[in-house]
Amino acid sequence: MVLEATMICIDNSEWMRNGDYAPSRFQAQADAVNLICGAKTQSNPENTVGILTMAGKGVRVLVTPTSDLGKILACMHGLEIGGEMNLASGIQVAQLALKHRQNKKQQQRIIVFCGSPIKHEKKLIEMIGRKLKKNSVALDIINFGEQDDGKIEKLEALLAAVNNNDTSHIVHVPTGSSALSDVLINTPIFTGDGEGGSGFAAAAAAAAAGGLSGFDFGVDPNLDPELALALRVSMEEERARQEAAAKKATEEAAKQEKGEGQPSGTQDAMMTERANVATSEVDNKDDENALLQQALAMSMDDPDSGHETRDTDMSDAAADDPELALALQLSVQDGTKDSSSQSDLSKLLADQSFVSSILASLPGVDPNDPSVKNLLDSIQSQTEVRASNLSSQQKNEEKEPKEDEK
Amino acid sequence: MACLHDHSCEDHDCSADWSLYKHIDISKVTALNEAVPGSVKSVFKAWEQRLSSSEEHLESNEGDPELLVFIPFTSDVKIKSISIVGGAGGTSPSKMRAFINRDGIDFSDAQSMQAIQEWDLAENLQGVLEYQTRYSKFQSVASITLHFPENFGGDTTQIQYIGLKGEATQLRRDVVATIVYELMPNPSDHKAQAEGGGGLSHVE
Numbered sequence: 381m382v383l384e385a386t387m388i389c390i391d392n393s394e395w396m397r398n399g400d401y402a403p404s405r406f407q408a409q410a411d412a413v414n415l416i417c418g419a420k421t422q423s424n425p426e427n428t429v430g431i432l433t434m435a436g437k438g439v440r441v442l443v444t445p446t447s448d449l450g451k452i453l454a455c456m457h458g459l460e461i462g463g464e465m466n467l468a469s470g471i472q473v474a475q476l477a478l479k480h481r482q483n484k485k486q487q488q489r490i491i492v493f494c495g496s497p498i499k500h501e502k503k504l505i506e507m508i509g510r511k512l513k514k515n516s517v518a519l520d521i522i523n524f525g526e527q528d529d530g531k532i533e534k535l536e537a538l539l540a541a542v543n544n545n546d547t548s549h550i551v552h553v554p555t556g557s558s559a560l561s562d563v564l565i566n567t568p569i570f571t572g573d574g575e576g577g578s579g580f581a582a583a584a585a586a587a588a589a590g591g592l593s594g595f596d597f598g599v600d601p602n603l604d605p606e607l608a609l610a611l612r613v614s615m616e617e618e619r620a621r622q623e624a625a626a627k628k629a630t631e632e633a634a635k636q637e638k639g640e641g642q643p644s645g646t647q648d649a650m651m652t653e654r655a656n657v658a659t660s661e662v663d664n665k666d667d668e669n670a671l672l673q674q675a676l677a678m679s680m681d682d683p684d685s686g687h688e689t690r691d692t693d694m695s696d697a698a699a700d701d702p703e704l705a706l707a708l709q710l711s712v713q714d715g716t717k718d719s720s721s722q723s724d725l726s727k728l729l730a731d732q733s734f735v736s737s738i739l740a741s742l743p744g745v746d747p748n749d750p751s752v753k754n755l756l757d758s759i760q761s762q763t764e765v766r767a768s769n770l771s772s773q774q775k776n777e778e779k780e781p782k783e784d785e786k
Numbered sequence: 787m788a789c790l791h792d793h794s795c796e797d798h799d800c801s802a803d804w805s806l807y808k809h810i811d812i813s814k815v816t817a818l819n820e821a822v823p824g825s826v827k828s829v830f831k832a833w834e835q836r837l838s839s840s841e842e843h844l845e846s847n848e849g850d851p852e853l854l855v856f857i858p859f860t861s862d863v864k865i866k867s868i869s870i871v872g873g874a875g876g877t878s879p880s881k882m883r884a885f886i887n888r889d890g891i892d893f894s895d896a897q898s899m900q901a902i903q904e905w906d907l908a909e910n911l912q913g914v915l916e917y918q919t920r921y922s923k924f925q926s927v928a929s930i931t932l933h934f935p936e937n938f939g940g941d942t943t944q945i946q947y948i949g950l951k952g953e954a955t956q957l958r959r960d961v962v963a964t965i966v967y968e969l970m971p972n973p974s975d976h977k978a979q980a981e982g983g984g985g986l987s988h989v990e
Contacts, residue, residue, distance in 0.1 A: 510850070514847065514893060
């Protein structure tokens with residue numbers, strides 16, 4: 381949303397008749413100019429854009445910086461191709477036009493389309509670049525069309541002379557199937573120095589790419605924020621569920637080695653079931669409550685999953701090195717102290733009254749519903765089983781170091 | 787710490803004189819040809835800190851000693867004198883030209899326009915020199931632009947401190963703040979006389 385006055389320098393030299401950009405170089409350039417004008421005026425209503433041509437009989441200003449998009453588009457009609465591009469004069473005239481802009485608060489920017497060979501010396505180009513930098517004018521260079529030796533070098537030198545804190549850019553557009561405008565949309569020339577794409581650019585990108593690319597879930601957050609939010613929330617829930625399921629699978633593999641097997645797995649399953657209960661309620665409530673439940677489910681997931689990943693790591697390491705196994709077990713004894721506090725949390729959650737009070741606050745759940753009651757019973761039994769297994773695990777670990785010492 | 791006055795600084799608080807920096811609209815201060823954008827804001831500080839070089843200073847681009855500093859004020863001020871502390875090694879500015887109440891001046895304008903006053907500066911690393919203005923011309927200053935065209939031979943020009951001495955008035959030069967346009971007069975806005983019978987008159 382930077383307040384900017386832009387002058388666009390168009391190359392209408394003989395080299396623009398070539399058809400290597402569809403339909404012709406000049407048409408591709410005109411389309412790109414239209415898009416740029418639209419993007420600039422949309423990103424800030426007070427932005428102004430002007431146009432000048434560099435070839436033909438001489439450098440000619442078609443329209444001085446104005447915010448009237450119609451005037452700009454109208455002047456693009458009836459442009460004639462011919463002559464040779466005069467880059468130095470073009471940039472200098474653009475700088476003069478910007479100097480006399482009406483609103484002195486606007487930042488100055490020049491966008492140059494460079495499609496034909498540059499006949500000036502590199503030194504002259506660099507001097508022009510330095511003068512632009514001195515007067516804090518930013519410069520965007522679009523290099524397309526004819527490539528002769530030295531052109532890229534001169535343009536890079538120009539960019540280096542002008543560039544002040546990355547406000548100036550250069551884009552090289554090779555010939556190919558994609559249009560000039562499509563290539564430009566993804567560049568900083570459109571997206572404006574890392575502020576994030578303007579709405580215009582994003583919408584144009586979506587239209588150009590045929591609808592779905594560029595947005596998550598195929599929905600424009602600008603158009604339908606609630607739908608986009610709901611889609612994102614459900615994606616995260618699904619991912620959390622899948623992660624929990626994956627952890628459960630690795631858990632079972634690990635626990636079978638240690639002889640613990642099911643309880644942690646079902647503990648995990650209980651947690652995911654609770655997450656499922658919570659998430660099934662998402663559809664019935666508004667988004668704010670949904671996110672709250674989501675956060676609750678996630679926080680219940682996290683302490684347990686942290687505990688379980690510690691267990692998995694331990695089992696893998698223990699297989700390799702007995703001394704390492706000893707050290708790990710000593711550290712896990714500290715860990716079980718943590719897990720005992722976590723089991724306090726799960727005890728709290730298993731407390732029938734607490735859980736039923738939470739569930740009562742969910743509008744779609746009736747605590748007297750038999751399926752809910754079954755779930756609560758299973759939760760309670762699981763926590764009892766888990767508590768007993770934790771204590772047995774502690775006993776096992778106390779035994780194993782003694783065995784190792786022997 | 788020597789002063790231009792012929793008394794010692796303990797009696798007379800010099801820093802109170804150089805307090806116009808408080809009336810500078812710092813967010814709108816700009817400079818042309820500065821190497822680091824935004825570094826110009828660091829040269830406006832209190833008199834006591836004028837020599838502290840810990841913060842960044844204003845430096846021009848390599849090989850180009852010209853600098854242009856635009857200073858807007860929050861209210862109209864009267865400027866009595868200006869003090870400049872430059873950098874060492876020939877990077878201090880050697881000339882200063884001032885323009886009053888014009889914004890949007892760039893280098894070509896500055897070179898062609900007649901300045902309201904010009905000074906030849908000396909290297910003033912200790913910050914003891916001040917340059918007096920023709921006070922009658924600096925009576926209601928809303929913004930001042932300082933142009934430093936040359937330096938003492940260094941590759942760049944460095945400025946550590948710009949001090950302004952003078953008075954601030956409470957006036958503002960840009961007159962029109964809020965205007966209300968009325969398409970039709972609203973009598974309730976124009977109750978000048980006493981209530982009851984003052985506004986209406988009828989012909990019998």
